Amino acid sequence: MQLAGNAAVVTGASSGVGRATALALAERGCSVLVNYSRSKQEAEEVVHLAHQRGVKALAFQADVADDAQCRRMIDQAAASFGRLDLLVNNAGVTRFVAHAALDELRDEDWDRAFAVNVKGAFHCARAAQPYLLAGGGGSIVNVASVAGISATGSSIAYAASKAALINMTIALARAMAPKIRVNAVAPGFIAGRWLEQGLGPFYEMAKTKMEQRVPLERVCQPEDVAAAILSLLTGSQLVTGQTLVCDGGMLITDISTLGTTRRAT
Numbered sequence: 001m002q003l004a005g006n007a008a009v010v011t012g013a014s015s016g017v018g019r020a021t022a023l024a025l026a027e028r029g030c031s032v033l034v035n036y037s038r039s040k041q042e043a044e045e046v047v048h049l050a051h052q053r054g055v056k057a058l059a060f061q062a063d064v065a066d067d068a069q070c071r072r073m074i075d076q077a078a079a080s081f082g083r084l085d086l087l088v089n090n091a092g093v094t095r096f097v098a099h100a101a102l103d104e105l106r107d108e109d110w111d112r113a114f115a116v117n118v119k120g121a122f123h124c125a126r127a128a129q130p131y132l133l134a135g136g137g138g139s140i141v142n143v144a145s146v147a148g149i150s151a152t153g154s155s156i157a158y159a160a161s162k163a164a165l166i167n168m169t170i171a172l173a174r175a176m177a178p179k180i181r182v183n184a185v186a187p188g189f190i191a192g193r194w195l196e197q198g199l200g201p202f203y204e205m206a207k208t209k210m211e212q213r214v215p216l217e218r219v220c221q222p223e224d225v226a227a228a229i230l231s232l233l234t235g236s237q238l239v240t241g242q243t244l245v246c247d248g249g250m251l252i253t254d255i256s257t258l259g260t261t262r263r264a265t
Helices: 016-027 040-052 067-081 107-134 156-176 193-213 222-234
Strands: 007-010 031-036 057-061 086-089 138-143 180-187 243-246
Touching: 007 016, 007 067, 016 031, 016 040, 016 086, 016 222, 031 040, 031 067, 040 057, 057 067, 067 107, 086 107, 107 138, 107 156, 107 180, 138 156, 138 222, 156 180, 180 222, 222 243
Parallel strands: 007 031, 007 086, 031 057, 086 138, 138 180, 180 243
Antiparallel strands: none
């Protein structure tokens, strides 16, 4: 698929992976709606940078957990761009709770994680379907996590929500075939504000340890994940229902090396 002349919606696009994806799409000539929930100024900055790349762009505030807001957002994208070809469901939430601290994981943590991370992706995909079909088909990429595969990450609720998103990716790929492809990416440790805020003073230590352990000896930057997303959008048109892991080899790390440096000096 050629991205030039197409139009996309990227949720959670004011920072991190969403921002990197929106700008990568704009760089390739794709108009983009930059969704945000709270960070208006950052979203407008992404729009400004997209405009500098010569494409149409707009910021739109919507909580993807709310179906009506998702429908209004998708309608606005189609009205503004005259078409809709691509959807990247990147919006996500969590609260950092140690997995062993079962009593600290609240009902509202579960509810919010599933409302945004799973139902939000469904709301947007359902709203986008008629517009994608009107253009002859399209592509959806859901941003999951290795937490949904290995049951790791910021909390049990978060890991379970990402596992559900991976499962739903397969279901949507079946339901929306043959005109619409639906895939997912599963990033590992992503450098940046999300983990900086979640891990606090332990962030740098965790990042360094992860870089020492994974086979490729570095963690993800948002641009790495954006590149994986674009590969699913622009690559083989016979790929659907798949989850592409982008983690520097985190999932294949030899556990026998943990606690030591992987490479001899």
